[in-house]
Structure formats: structure tokens, C-alpha cells
Amino acid sequence: MFPACLTVIAALLTLYPALAVSAGDSAALSYADDTVTEVAGTIADAVTGEPLIAATVQIEGTYRGTITNADGDFVLPVGPFPSTLIIRYIGYETRRVELDTPPGDRLDIRMSPTTALLEEVVVTGEDPAVRIMREVIRRKPLWRNQLETYVAEAYTRQRLENDQGIVSITESESRVFWHRERGSREVLLAREQTSNMEVDQNFAAATLVPNFYDDDIEISGFDMIGVTHPDALRYYYFELDGIRELDGQPVYDILVSPRRRLQPTFEGKIAVQGGVYALLEVDLRPGEAVMFPPPIQEFGLWYRQQFSNFGGDFWLPVDVRIQGNIKFGFPGLQFPPIAFHQLSRLTNYEVNIPLPDTLYSVTARLLDAAFLPETYDSTRSLIRQIPLEDQEQEAYAGLDSTDTLDKAFEPTGALARFVRDEENERESRMPGFLGDLLTGFSPRVGYNRVDAAQLGVNYTRRLHDRFRITVNAAYYTGPGDLAYGGGIRYMIPMQAGTLPSGRPRQRPLRMEAGYSYETRHLFQESRIHPMMSAGFMLLGGDDYFDWHRAESGYLSVSRRLRNGSFRWTLSANTQTFTSLDKTTSYSIPGGIVQRENPASDEGINRFAEFSLTYGDDVTPFGITGSQAASIAIRQSASAWHSTWDYTRVSARLDWQFETFYTRRLFSNTLDVRLEGGFLLGDQPVHQLFGSDTRLSYFTPFGVLRTQEPIPVMRNASAALFWEHNFRTIPFEAINFGYAVDKNWSLILFGAHRVAGEGAGMGSVSGPVLYHHEAGISLNGLFGILRADVALRLDQPGIYAGVSVARIF
Numbered sequence: 001m002f003p004a005c006l007t008v009i010a011a012l013l014t015l016y017p018a019l020a021v022s023a024g025d026s027a028a029l030s031y032a033d034d035t036v037t038e039v040a041g042t043i044a045d046a047v048t049g050e051p052l053i054a055a056t057v058q059i060e061g062t063y064r065g066t067i068t069n070a071d072g073d074f075v076l077p078v079g080p081f082p083s084t085l086i087i088r089y090i091g092y093e094t095r096r097v098e099l100d101t102p103p104g105d106r107l108d109i110r111m112s113p114t115t116a117l118l119e120e121v122v123v124t125g126e127d128p129a130v131r132i133m134r135e136v137i138r139r140k141p142l143w144r145n146q147l148e149t150y151v152a153e154a155y156t157r158q159r160l161e162n163d164q165g166i167v168s169i170t171e172s173e174s175r176v177f178w179h180r181e182r183g184s185r186e187v188l189l190a191r192e193q194t195s196n197m198e199v200d201q202n203f204a205a206a207t208l209v210p211n212f213y214d215d216d217i218e219i220s221g222f223d224m225i226g227v228t229h230p231d232a233l234r235y236y237y238f239e240l241d242g243i244r245e246l247d248g249q250p251v252y253d254i255l256v257s258p259r260r261r262l263q264p265t266f267e268g269k270i271a272v273q274g275g276v277y278a279l280l281e282v283d284l285r286p287g288e289a290v291m292f293p294p295p296i297q298e299f300g301l302w303y304r305q306q307f308s309n310f311g312g313d314f315w316l317p318v319d320v321r322i323q324g325n326i327k328f329g330f331p332g333l334q335f336p337p338i339a340f341h342q343l344s345r346l347t348n349y350e351v352n353i354p355l356p357d358t359l360y361s362v363t364a365r366l367l368d369a370a371f372l373p374e375t376y377d378s379t380r381s382l383i384r385q386i387p388l389e390d391q392e393q394e395a396y397a398g399l400d401s402t403d404t405l406d407k408a409f410e411p412t413g414a415l416a417r418f419v420r421d422e423e424n425e426r427e428s429r430m431p432g433f434l435g436d437l438l439t440g441f442s443p444r445v446g447y448n449r450v451d452a453a454q455l456g457v458n459y460t461r462r463l464h465d466r467f468r469i470t471v472n473a474a475y476y477t478g479p480g481d482l483a484y485g486g487g488i489r490y491m492i493p494m495q496a497g498t499l500p501s502g503r504p505r506q507r508p509l510r511m512e513a514g515y516s517y518e519t520r521h522l523f524q525e526s527r528i529h530p531m532m533s534a535g536f537m538l539l540g541g542d543d544y545f546d547w548h549r550a551e552s553g554y555l556s557v558s559r560r561l562r563n564g565s566f567r568w569t570l571s572a573n574t575q576t577f578t579s580l581d582k583t584t585s586y587s588i589p590g591g592i593v594q595r596e597n598p599a600s601d602e603g604i605n606r607f608a609e610f611s612l613t614y615g616d617d618v619t620p621f622g623i624t625g626s627q628a629a630s631i632a633i634r635q636s637a638s639a640w641h642s643t644w645d646y647t648r649v650s651a652r653l654d655w656q657f658e659t660f661y662t663r664r665l666f667s668n669t670l671d672v673r674l675e676g677g678f679l680l681g682d683q684p685v686h687q688l689f690g691s692d693t694r695l696s697y698f699t700p701f702g703v704l705r706t707q708e709p710i711p712v713m714r715n716a717s718a719a720l721f722w723e724h725n726f727r728t729i730p731f732e733a734i735n736f737g738y739a740v741d742k743n744w745s746l747i748l749f750g751a752h753r754v755a756g757e758g759a760g761m762g763s764v765s766g767p768v769l770y771h772h773e774a775g776i777s778l779n780g781l782f783g784i785l786r787a788d789v790a791l792r793l794d795q796p797g798i799y800a801g802v803s804v805a806r807i808f
Contacts, residue, residue: 036079039099040387041107042072043087052089052111056306056318060084060096063152063310063349066385067319073387078102087111088308090251090271090281091244114245129238129254133227135277140213140228147314149355152176152346154186154206155385159392160405161339166395167408169194172204173383175372176346177355184208185359187372190383194399206344207365209320212282212305219301221665222264222290227256228279235259241269250274258287262732264663265289268302278315281306289664291728293743293807294783298327298337310349319345331783332415336408345385444474447534449543449594450580451519452478466491466508476519478583487514494559507560515553519580521545522600522686523711525650525675527620527702532695540589541696542709548600548686551576567613575605577686601684603643607636618654622701622723624808625656625671634687644684650677661729666808669725673702676718678756688713691753691771699801704751705790706773706797714769716756723749725779725806747777747786747806770794780805 043055051072058065059078068074078085078099085097092111154176160168170193177185186207193202210217217224225235239255252272258265268284285302292299306318324340358371388396410416440461446454456474463469471486492509521530523545533544556571577600585594615628634648653674660668677689690711692703699705702721726746731739755769775790786805791798 036077037081037102038075039078039085039103039107040073040075041109043068043074043089043109043111044072045092046110046112052092054304054306054319054321055087055089055111056308058086058088058308058310060086061311063312063316063351064347065308065310065318066347067306067345069343069386070389071387075385075387088246090246094247127239129240129252130233132240132252132254132272132274132277133236133238134233136272136279137228137230137232139277143313143315144213146352148180148352150178150314150316151350151353151355152178152316153348154344154346155383156204156206156209156342156344157386157392158204158343159341159395160408161341162336162408164408166391166399167403167405168197168201168399169392169395170197170202170204171384172202172206173385174206176206177359179355179360182355182360183365185365185367185371187359187367187369189369189372192384194396195401196399196403196405204342205366206320206346209317209322209342209344210303210305211317212284212303213279213307213315213317219264219286219290220292222286223663224264224266224286224290225663227266227270227282227284235263235265244271246273246280249276251280256284258289261287262289262661262729264665276309278309279307289732291740291743293666293780295328295330296326297329298325300325312351314351316349316351317346319343329411329413330415333411333413335411338409343386347385444472446474446530447538448519448530448545448547449537449582449584450478450547450597451476451481452584452586454483454519456483466493470514472516474518479580483516483518485514485516485518487512507562507564510558511556512558513553513555517551518549519547520550521547522688523690523692523713524686525652525677525689526692526711527618528692528695529620532698536695536698537594538586538588540587540592543594544695544709544711546598546600547580549578549580565614569609569611569613571609573605573607573609576603577605578602600686601644603684604641605636605644605684605686606640606642607634607648609634615654620700621804622671622806623804624806625669626654627656629653629655636682644682644687646679646681646683646687648677648679648687650689651675659724661727664727666727668727668729671701671723671725671806673721674719675721676716678716683715685713688715689717689755690714691717691719691755694799694801697801698803699788699790699799700803701749701806704753704771704773705775705788705801706792706799707771712755712769714755714757717753718755719751719753721749721751723747723777723806743780743783745779745806747779748774749777749788749790750774751790773797 043052044050045052051068053068053070053072055068056065057067057074057076066074066076081102082098082100085099087095087097087109089111092113095109095111097107097109154174156174157169157171159166171191172188173190175187175189184207186205188205191199191202191204193199210219212226213228215226215229217226225232227236229235235258237257237259240252241255242253244251244253252274254270254272256270257267265287266284267287268282270279270284271281272278273280282303282305285300302323304321307315308318309315322340322342325337327337329335359367440459442458444454444456444458454474454476456472458470458472460468460470468489469486472484474483476483489510489512492511494507494509528544530545537543552573552575554571554573556569558567558569560567579599579602580597582594582597585592609632611630611632613628613630615626618626618628629652631651636642636644636646638645655672657670657672658667659670675691679687679689690713693707693709693711694703694705695709701723724747728740728743728745730746731744751771751773753769753771757767772793773790774793775788777786777788779786781787784805786803788803789798789800
């Protein structure tokens with residue numbers, strides 16, 4: 001469980017892509033030139049002796065260089081000789097170290113600080129920083145528009161810590177490719193990690209490291225406005241904080257703060273080199289608009305990045321250093337705080353060169369060495385480009401396979417025992433065929449006014465990847481009947497073209513057949529689960545559904561279309577329906593008399609159906625947004641020995657639209673659900689259409705909240721449900737910090753339905769029906785609930801209720 005959790009957390013901090021092809025951990029760049037020597041050294045303050053962290057070391061006249069670690073240490077492949085190293089650090093005099101031959105010992109380089117040109121800035125009128133940033137923004141396209149592509153060598157190291165220290169280290173060496181129009185790709189060459197980590201848990205990569213010179217910067221799902229964006233002066237306050245010196249030129253230290261609190265922006269400090277007016281360094285963190293819903297309780301990110309033109313025309317990233325911390329948990333389940341550190345170094349740039357099309361033949365950004373068009377030596381292990389710090393060396397020496405992430409981030413709280421019990425149960429599961437056989441069982445339970453209690457078991461067994469069987473049986477305590485059934489599914493492999501990598505794309509044909517004898521409710525499209533109705537009935541509420549007995553058999557075939565988003569299904573079905581009588585009104589509070597179960601239309605229903613669906617299954621109760629659609633056409637005919645002749649057409653659309661504050665991870669959204677259909681020919685009651693209504697005080701998205709909790713069924717129906725989630729924006733606007741901290745959000749909603757004539761469940765029938773309502777919700781109460789108040793618009797009526805919170 002916990003490695004998977006940490007994968008999600010790491011993705012939240014840096015948004016790693018998945019590998020397009022599984023990469024090994026042994027291939028690395030080989031320096032074929034024997035004249036190249038690894039030069040090592042330490043860079044420190046000449047006065048205090050303190051190490052200079054992230055000082056840049058460049059080989060003069062090249063794009064090759066590196067940075068120092070937290071101890072001031074560096075290593076750099078140098079050659080051929082003679083070569084000259086250029087060492088820079090803002091606020092210090094630049095050093096030139098000439099190497100005629102490979103040095104025999106480590107270099108000890110001391111940097112002399114320069115005098116600050118401006119200790120304290122007194123500003124009247126427009127702050128000088130505004131003029132400076134205006135010039136930075138003006139000059140940026142002059143060189144950026146000429147940059148079409150680049151290739152760079154990258155080294156990345158990531159470190160996870162808990163409150164006791166380092167729990168894992170992962171490293172990678174790679175080659176980064178960037179194209180102005182086609183984006184970035186990264187080819188992994190080598191990986192290394194501490195002994196407690198597997199290769200597939202190594203997410204160290206530089207491909208999505210942010211470039212703070214970009215206009216728009218993606219941070220943890222937020223589309224952040226960069227400090228050099230053309231409209232940056234509209235989104236940021238810039239304040240001159242001081243002036244330092246580098247290479248005889250002034251370096252302006254500028255404080256950055258958000259001008260618009262509700263937009264995702266940064267805050268912190270940047271450094272701009274005078275004369276050329278280029279961004280040299282950033283030290284930024286996301287502003288207060290960057291926040292996350294539960295279960296995340298605390299979240300922080302800090303970014304430091306340096307730039308250099310390497311003596312040329314283009315200002316390119318030298319490194320990025322990321323620090324993050326996150327704390328998450330639920331009521332009764334808390335995880336230890338997680339600290340995250342990443343260091344990426346980019347060097348040896350090649351600019352404006354052609355990039356191979358093979359890199360962009362797949363959508364994944366992170367690729368293995370098979371996609372690299374050049375020849376590399378696969379016999380060497382990772383080349384560590386930045387020395388390990390002392391504590392990292394100790395972690396590599398001390399961590400072993402027993403120091404699992406499960407132990408490092410073991411939860412606490414009242415529910416922690418259940419999580420551990422689940423893990424222990426999984427580990428203690430009986431191995432082999434008998435163990436697999438016993439894991440397929442699950443209970444089959446229910447309760448309604450015709451069956452009373454339903455007690456039984458389901459069994460599912462996957463015989464191999466293509467074949468699955470299901471069997472079920474239950475006893476109805478009310479009438480004393482048995483229910484039973486079963487089914488099979490077989491997947492027939494079929495190829496649908498080829499993937500960009502050249503491998504065949506599989507779109508298997510799914511064949512299913514099944515039989516059942518059981519009680520069913522008449523409302524086919526309902527998204528209220530029978531177990532929910534059972535719970536409300538036991539607590540003293542009305543039985544939501546009407547019921548009949550169905551003996552059914554079916555045969556279906558389905559397949560996803562070429563793009564994978566659409567699936568068609570064709571089925572043949574036979575059903576025999578009989579009516580059922582009420583057998584119980586029992587509830588725990590007692591004193592409740594359930595309504596009689598109306599007679600169903602009895603007979604044989606034989607039909608063929610074709611359906612086309614788009615997207616994935618819709619999350620119940622509107623917990624998350626969806627983008628899905630479906631249409632189904634059903635035909636029954638007396639020529640097939642069916643009791644009824646009818647044509648039934650149904651459709652449904654669930655769609656979420658982003659509306660305002662789209663740069664945020666969770667923007668304002670409008671969720672829409674359209675559902676309906678019509679019935680031509682005979683009109684058996686079990687083929688009519690309805691819309692879900694509230695269950696007592698339970699009022700989720702997609703139900704008519706102000707209608708009595710008995711669905712009204714008609715021969716034609718169309719319904720629109722919508723709600724707009726403003727998230728925390730209203731509370732942020734009025735500085736209601738308590739609501740923001742609790743992640744409360746405001747939702748406006750409405751529902752509208754028109755239905756044709758026809759009989760309905762609960763013996764409800766009548767003329768054309770109209771229903772209109774609107775309301776407001778306070779979302780996120782206790783992290784899991786929402787409170788709804790709905791007003792009936794077409795007639796008097798108001799209703800309040802609760803439901804499951806909308807999270808996304």
C-alpha cells in the first residue's frame with residue numbers, strides 16, 4: 001500500500017510521466033575520448049571557509065559544466081587539456097582556473113566576496129524592479145524566438161525523508177531533448193537507487209523539471225504564471241531588494257509577490273543580470289492560491305534554479321533544486337510527514353540541431369535507451385555527476401532491503417490497525433491453486449419489502465487472462481425462494497493496427513453469456529444501488545424501488561474501437577417476468593408500513609440491443625467529474641415469441657467543463673448530466689423511463705431533490721442536471737480563512753425534467769410532467785459531506801439534505 005501512496009505523493013510534487021518502454025538500470029553514456037579526466041574539487045568562501053552551494057563550474061568555450069553540492073564539492077569530466085574552468089557565484093568574484101594537465105589532487109577553490117553595490121534601497125514612485133523586469137520581458141523573445149531545439153545531458157538525484165532521516169535515494173542519468181513545438185523527451189541511460197528500492201520505484205528524471213524562463217510553468221497540476229510571462233507585471237509585484245556584482249556587472253535582487261491572490265503565482269526572490277537584463281537565478285515557491293483538498297493537510301514546495309548563456313546567445317537552465325514537504329491523512333489515519341529533495345543538473349547543451357522523429361513517435365515523455373538514435377556503451381553503471389553529501393553516503397551504506405517504505409511511513413491512528421490487518425491478510429493468503437480458489441468469494445446480501453433479507457454468496461474465478469466465470473446463489477427469507485445464476489466471459493485477442501513503437505495494438509473481442517433467476521427492480525437506469533435502498537428501509541424509510549421476479553439469459557459481444565475511447569456492444573436477451581407481493585415492512589425503529597408492491601407486466605421479453613459508449617464508468621453521486629456518453633437501441637418483436645412489440649431508445653451524457661480559474665489544479669467546473677429516452681409501440685412498465693429522486697435526506701448529484709422519494713416512470717423522459725463548483729474562491733475572496741483551510745466550497749445546482757404520459761412506480765400516473773428546481777450546497781464538510789438546500793421552481797417546495805462531497 002505505502003509504496004503506491006508514495007508514488008502518488010511523488011507525482012504530486014513533480015508530476016512524473018510513465019515510461020513508454022521499460023528501461024534497464026545498466027546503460028550509461030561512455031566517454032570514448034581517453035583525454036577526458038574527471039576533475040574534483042571543493043568551492044568555499046575565501047573569508048569564512050563556508051562551502052558555496054550550487055556554485056557553477058563551466059569549461060570555458062563550451063556548454064559543459066556542473067554545480068556544487070551542499071558541501072561545496074563538485075566533479076566534472078574535463079578534457080582535452082589544456083582547459084580553463086570558470087567558477088561563478090553571485091556576489092563573489094569570478095575565478096578562472098587554468099588546467100594545463102589533469103590535476104593530481106582535488107582542487108581547493110576559494111571565492112572572494114564582492115562588496116554589495118546597494119545595501120538598502122529607498123524607492124519613491126515606480127520601483128526600479130518594475131523597469132528592470134519590463135526590460136527582461138522585452139528582451140526575452142529576442143533570443144527565445146531563435147531557440148528551436150536543444151539537447152542536454154542530465155543528472156538527477158531524488159531523496160525521500162521522514163522525521164527520522166533519509167529513507168530512500170534514487171538517481172538517474174539521461175539525455176534531454178527539447179523542441180519548441182513538440183515539447184520535451186527524456187531518454188534514460190542509467191539508474192541507481194538505495195537497496196530498499198526497486199528499479200520500478202525509481203522516478204528520478206529531469207524531463208518535467210520546470211524552466212522558470214517559460215511563460216507558463218506547470219507545478220503539481222497548476223498552470224502557473226511565470227515571472228517573465230508577457231503579462232507578468234499584471235500578476236506580480238516586483239520590488240528591488242539589493243544589488244550585487246558578477247563579472248563586473250550589477251545583479252539585481254528582486255522580491256516577487258502575487259498581485260492577484262486567486263491566480264496561481266509564485267512568491268520569493270529572483271536575480272537579474274544588468275546590462276543584458278537576463279534572469280540569472282530564481283528562489284521561488286508557489287503562492288497561497290496553490291492548495292490541495294483532503295487528504296492532503298500540509299503542502300510546501302521551494303524551487304531554486306540558475307541560468308547561463310555559456311558565453312552564447314541563449315539563456316538555458318543549469319540546474320533545479322526542489323524541496324518539498326507534504327503531510328496527509330484521514331480522520332483516524334495519519335501518515336508521517338514526507339520530505340522530498342530533488343537535484344537536477346543539465347550540461348553539454350547542443351542547440352538548434354535536428355531531433356529524431358522517433359522520439360516523438362510516442363506520447364510518453366520518458367523513454368528508454370531503445371529510442372536513442374545514437375550509440376551508447378551499455379557496460380558502465382551510472383556516472384554520478386554531483387557528489388553525494390555525507391548523509392547520502394551514509395544512507396547508501398546503511399539502508400538495506402528490510403528498510404521498506406512501509407516501515408518508514410507506517411500510519412498511526414484508530415484506523416491504522418485495519419490497514420495493517422489488510423496488509424497482513426494479503427501476505428498470509430494461502431498460496432497456490434487452493435489459495436486462488438478461495439479468494440473468489442464475496443457475500444451477496446440485500447433487503448427489500450418483497451424478499452425481506454437476501455443472504456447468499458458470489459464467486460468469481462479467472463481461469464486465465466482471457467477466461468472468467470461467475471456463480472452466485474442466495475436465499476430470500478420473505479417468500480422462502482432461492483436465487484441463482486452465473487456467467488462466463490471470454491476475451492478473443494484481435495489486433496487493431498500498430499502502436500507508434502511498432503508493437504501491435506490489441507483490441508480484444510469480449511464475449512459474454514449468462515443466466516439468472518432473481519428479484520430485480522423496475523427502474524433500469526437508476527444509479528441508486530439497491531443496498532442503499534435497503535439501508536434506508538431498515539432505518540425506517542420507504543423502499544425506494546418496485547420489484548418483480550426475472551428469469552433471464554443473455555449473450556453479448558463487445559469491442560473497443562480503434563481509438564480505445566468508444567466501445568460497442570451487441571446482445572441478445574430473453575427475460576420472463578412475474579409479479580411479487582410485499583412480504584415485510586420490518587424496520588429497526590418499527591411502526592413503518594411499507595406500500596404494497598404493484599403488479600408488474602408479466603410475460604416474456606425477448607429483445608436485441610445495440611449500445612455505443614464513450615469514456616469510462618461514471619463515479620456515483622457526483623464525487624468526481626466525468627466525460628462519458630452512451631446510447632442504446634433495444635428492439636423487441638412478437639416474431640421472436642416476445643409478449644411485447646416495442647422499440648426503446650435511451651441516451652445519457654455526463655460531462656465536466658472547466659469555467660473559471662483554469663490555471664489552478666482544481667479550477668471552477670460546470671458538471672452536466674443529460675439523460676432520457678423514449679418508448680415506441682407497446683409500453684410494458686419495466687421498460688419505462690424515470691429520473692432518480694432523493695432518498696429521505698440523501699440528495700446526491702443527479703437526483704430530483706425536491707420530489708418525493710418514489711421515481712415517476714413515463715414512456716418518454718428528458719432530464720438535465722447541472723451544478724457549478726466555485727470551490728474555495730468565494731471564501732478566499734472574503735478572506736474567510738477557516739473555510740479555506742477546511743477546503744469548503746460553494747456549489748450552485750439545478751435540475752429540470754419533462755416526461756410524457758404513462759404509468760409510474762408507486763401507482764403514479766398522469767399527464768405530461770414538468771419539474772424545475774435550483775439550490776446551493778456547502779461542499780467539503782468534514783472532508784466527506786455536503787449540505788444541500790433545493791427550491792422547487794415550478795411549484796411550492798423546498799428541501800434540505802446531505803450527500804457525499806464532490807472532490808474533483
